Amino acid sequence: MKKWMVMxxxxxxxxxxxxxxxxxxxxANEAPATETESVNDNTADVDYGEMIEVRGSDTMVNLGQxxxxxxxxxHPEAMISVTGGGSGTGVAALINGTIDMAQVSRSMSEEExxxxxxxxxxxxxxxxxxxxxxxxxxxxxxxxxxxxxxxKAIYTGEITNWSEVDGxxxxxxxxSRDTSSGTYVFFREFVLDEEDFSDDALLxxxxxxxxxxxxxxxxxxxxxxxxxxxxxxKAVQISxxxxxxxxxxxxxxxxxxxxxxxxVAGEPTGVMxxxxxxxxxxxxxxxxxxxxxxxxx
Numbered sequence: 578m579k580k581w582m583v584m585x586x587x588x589x590x591x592x593x594x595x596x597x598x599x600x601x602x603x604x605a606n607e608a609p610a611t612e613t614e615s616v617n618d619n620t621a622d623v624d625y626g627e628m629i630e631v632r633g634s635d636t637m638v639n640l641g642q643x644x645x646x647x648x649x650x651x652h653p654e655a656m657i658s659v660t661g662g663g664s665g666t667g668v669a670a671l672i673n674g675t676i677d678m679a680q681v682s683r684s685m686s687e688e689e690x691x692x693x694x695x696x697x698x699x700x701x702x703x704x705x706x707x708x709x710x711x712x713x714x715x716x717x718x719x720x721x722x723x724x725x726x727x728x729k730a731i732y733t734g735e736i737t738n739w740s741e742v743d744g745x746x747x748x749x750x751x752x753s754r755d756t757s758s759g760t761y762v763f764f765r766e767f768v769l770d771e772e773d774f775s776d777d778a779l780l781x782x783x784x785x786x787x788x789x790x791x792x793x794x795x796x797x798x799x800x801x802x803x804x805x806x807x808x809x810x811k812a813v814q815i816s817x818x819x820x821x822x823x824x825x826x827x828x829x830x831x832x833x834x835x836x837x838x839x840x841v842a843g844e845p846t847g848v849m850x851x852x853x854x855x856x857x858x859x860x861x862x863x864x865x866x867x868x869x870x871x872x873x874x
Contacts, residue, residue: 625654627848632660633667633680634759635783636708636802637837641680643864644705648855655848661783664759671840672696677849679840682708682759682802683766693842703839705856707871709803709826710764710833713788713810715795720744722814722823725832729768731798734775739796751778752790752799760784763835764800803827804869827871837870 631641638661645657659680667679672693685693685700693700712728714720720742723731730736731749740746753774754761761780765771781787787799792809799810803826806812814823817832824831845853855861862872 623848623851625652625848625851626656629655629657629678629849629852630676631657631667631678631680632662632670632676634664634682634837635661635754635785636682636758636760636804637661637680639804640706640837640865640868640870643868644852644856644861647860647864648852651855651860652851655852657852663755663757664762665757668840671700671842672698674698674842677841680705681838681840682835683763684836684838685840698842701841701844703841703853703857704836704873705839706837706862706865706873708835708837709828709831709871710760710768710800710835711803711806711812711826712798712800712815712833713791713806713812714798715791716809716811717795718744718747718811720813721811722816724816724819724821724823725768726819728815729770729772732764732769732774732778733772734777737777747796750790750794750797751775752787752794752797753778753780754784754787754800755780755782760800760802767835768800768833800833802869803871806869829871834871 631645638659641659645659649655649657664681664683667676667681668685668689670676671679672689674696685702690700712723718739720739723742727736727742731742732751732753736742737749738746739749751774753764765774779790781790784801784805787801788805788807788810791797791799806826812826814825815832816823839853839856841849841853857873859874862874865872
């Protein structure tokens with residue numbers, strides 16, 4: 578009798594244990610589902626159809642279009658418009674709240690940041706890549722290297738003939754961007770030490786206009802972003818000091834280099850955050866390299 582009762586108790590305990598185990602499995606299955614739902618909800622919050630309008634640097638316009646096309650290929654519903662006009666144009670539009678992102682080839686000034694703040698815009702800065710400013714001459718010009726001081730002397734008008742820098746007896750034709758360009762501002766601050774350009778410098782409305790000017794002028798010299806280099810002009814090597822080692826524009830030691838900035842109003846959210854994250858990703862930085870600029874990584 579006792580043996581029968583022991584067997585019955587064992588069976589009852591086993592049933593209870595099995596029942597208890599079965600009750601614990603159900604919540605374990607629910608946890609991953611809840612986590613998945615949370616991820617899906619965050620993705621669903623992004624409206625890829627929301628228009629992003631980008632304006633600014635002519636140096637960066639091809640890069641911006643490359644980013645936009647790659648992002649829209651990845652997200653077919655996305656809509657991104659990219660136009661140039663100069664860094665100053667992009668900054669002014671951002672301050673006025675008429676665009677979503679400004680592409681700027683120099684940092685925003687304290688005055689511009691204050692103007693934005695006065696308009697209730699909290700400017701958020703992102704570095705999207707790096708650019709070497711290539712000093713280009715006509716392909717028939719025998720000069721292959723220049724120092725930083727020589728470039729400064731040429732653009733301030735102290736040197737006016739190529740024979741003064743071991744070239745041929747030929748008048749130098751100066752091609753520069755106009756004052757609305759971020760490249761103009763950077764070049765004046767970094768290369769000319771904030772001295773004025775020569776009065777003989779021709780202020781061109783776009784980087785491509787500088788390229789065309791140098792192609793047509795055997796004595797021409799211009800400064801352009803790496804993305805505009807081609808076989809039609811020649812990039813000279815630049816040294817920091819007279820007689821020092823000179824470097825190509827693509828070199829990490831090239832002295833005339835700068836960051837490429839993206840400015841947006843406030844911390845990026847929604848589709849803008851997705852776009853910025855893409856620009857900074859390996860895919861976005863591959864676009865930087867393909868267009869001819871220097872990636873961050």
